Amino acid sequence: MSNDQLDDHIYAEIVKLCEKGDNYVEVDDYKEAINCYQQAFKLVPQPYQEWEASTWILFSLGEAYFFNQEFDKAQQALQDVMHCPNAIGNPLIHLRLGQVQFELGNFVKAKDELMRAYMGEGEEIFDGEDKKYFNYLKKEVQL
Structure with a gap:
């Protein structure tokens, strides 16, 4: 093998x-x-x-x-x-990790991971997701 x-x-x-x-x-x-x-x-x-x-x-x-x-x-x-x-650089993995960090109150890590997802896939990565994650990212980085 x-x-x-x-x-x-x-x-x-x-x-x-x-x-x-x-x-x-x-x-x-x-x-x-x-x-x-x-x-x-x-x-x-x-x-x-x-x-x-x-x-x-x-x-x-x-x-x-x-x-x-x-x-x-x-x-x-x-x-x-x-x-x-x-795994690193995969927008969907970064999205989920960012969402989890957000839910756990780890907002600095959440912002970093959500931004990686956004950079890899654009706003479309947030389609079908709870709006709070993209709204949070927009507010934090002025998208």
């Missing part, structure tokens, strides 16, 4: 669990989604930071925690994902 490719069986199981988790998110069953993502993450070899699969699993986990209003757990998952491949 090369260092950048998961075993086919493990990869297939991870994909299956994540798809199952995604289906639970679609019906707002975040606890079951979280369970699926946690199971998938346990299949990733250590160190998890070397695997691209960790990026999307941890992001999905953090997002499910965010939607379930478990902001401390969301913060941990989204901070962990930042150590994984292709």
Whole structure:
């Protein structure tokens, strides 16, 4: 097995669990989604930071925690994902981390992460999101 490719069986199981988790998110069953993502993450070899699969699993986990209003757990998952491949600079990851920081009252960090999301994707990244996040960013940086 090369260092950048998961075993086919493990990869297939991870994909299956994540798809199952995604289906639970679609019906707002975040606890079951979280369970699926946690199971998938346990299949990733250590160190998890070397695997691209960790990026999307941890992001999905953090997002499910965010939607379930478990902001401390969301913060941990989204901070962990930042150590994984292709996470830094991903506007959606920065958006969710900024929203979590906002909800936890970490406004300096929230502003930084929300600005990274805005710089990467523009105002469109906030479409479909609660307006308070973009309004906060506009106020803080005079957009």
